[in-house]
Amino acid sequence: MGAPYLRIVEELRRRIVEGELGAGEAVPSTRQIVREWGVAMATATKVLAALREEGLVRVVPGVGTVVTDPLRARRTGDELTRQRIVRVAMRVADREGLAAVSMRRLAAELDSSAMSLYRHVAGKEELVQLMADAAYGEEPLPAERPPGWRAQVELSLRLQWRVHRRHPWMAQAVSLSRPQFIANGMAHFEWLLRAVDGLGLDARTILHIGMSLAQFVGGAAAALQSETQALADTGITDDEWMRGRSRDLGSMLSSGSFPTLARVVTQPGVEVDLDSVFEFGLMRQLDGLAVLVGRAIR
Structure with missing residues (x-):
């Protein structure tokens, strides 16, 4: 972890979870943290605030900051399982976004x-990885592949889109630049790479194909996360939002400043949504890949 206060939080969390600091026992005060870790008083204050936010400690008047007694909770940790925690976390994220x-x-x-x-997961970072792994696991990969590389790639991307459609927060949870090495996610990526292996493409090209196609799905799915967050914040669906601004849109289109846009959006039967944009983009990705494969085969 980068920030000094986060490293101290991690250490004190470890002491609490592993029982070095028992229920009701005082945790180091701000002055003790300053002395032990050599940080500023503001940093020490931030440490205790973070532990309170996580529910690991509480302030007792006249005593100080003490470890929360797990028996004060209505259920004990023994009734929890990692799978149950992940399932509930996914349900919260589905409704309100990953930030919730x-x-x-x-x-x-x-x-x-x-x-x-914390006896089951180390923290939010590990929890998000477990959530992403569980989400990918909801779309099992077929043991038998359809004939032809194009059909296989199309199936792979549709499965990934279904994962993102069901769990919009996945676009935020999965990174290509700093990939999380989770088993089910890697299985999906392996399945996709095998679809274009053996076509005369070199290793660098195969890897770039896999990453660019995964990026296409993630980019298309980024709007899903925004939609979920906006709905959670406002309670208004995208359709309701658009209807509420129809007058503003009509004024802009009738101004003559955007003639092409005005012409295409007012054509009968022209409808666009996230799924239709994905479908259009998917076909164009496959068309472009077909050109690349055709060159390699020749």
């Missing part, structure tokens, strides 16, 4: 304590 997922929020959803959750 926190250990404290999950503790409330699970009727438990944040400290109990």
Whole structure:
């Protein structure tokens, strides 16, 4: 972790979860943190605030900051499982976006304590990886491949789109520049790479094909996350939002400043949504890949 306060939070969290600091026992005060880690008072204050936010500690008047007693929760950690935590986290993220997922929020959803959750997952970073792995696992890869590389690539991207459609936060959870090496996600990527292997393409080209196609799906799915977040924040669907601004749109189109846009959007039967944009882009990706494969075969 980069920030000094996060490293201290991680260490104190470890002491609490592993029992070095027991329930009701005082955690280091801000002055003790300053002395032990050599940080500023503002940093020490931030450490204790983060631990309170996670539900691991609480302030007792006249005593100080102490470790939360897990028995104060309505259920004990023994009733929790990693799978249950992940399932609830995915449900929260599906409704409200990834930003809404926190250990404290999950503790409330699970009727438990944040400290109990840390006995099953190390923190949000690991939790998001488990969520992404579970999401990919919902779309099992077929043991038998359809004939032809194009049909295989199309199937692979449709499966990935279904994962993102069901879980819009996946576009934010999965990174190509800093990939999370999760088993089910790597299985999907391996299946895609095999679809274009053996076509006369070199290794660098095969890898670039796989990453660019995965980027296409993720880019198309990025709007899904925005849609979910906007709905959670406002309670208004995209269709309702557009209807509420139809007068503004009509004024802009009738101004004459955007003649091409005005002509195409007012044509009868012209409808565009995220699925139709994905379908159009998918076909163009396959068309372009066909040219590349054709050159390699010749």
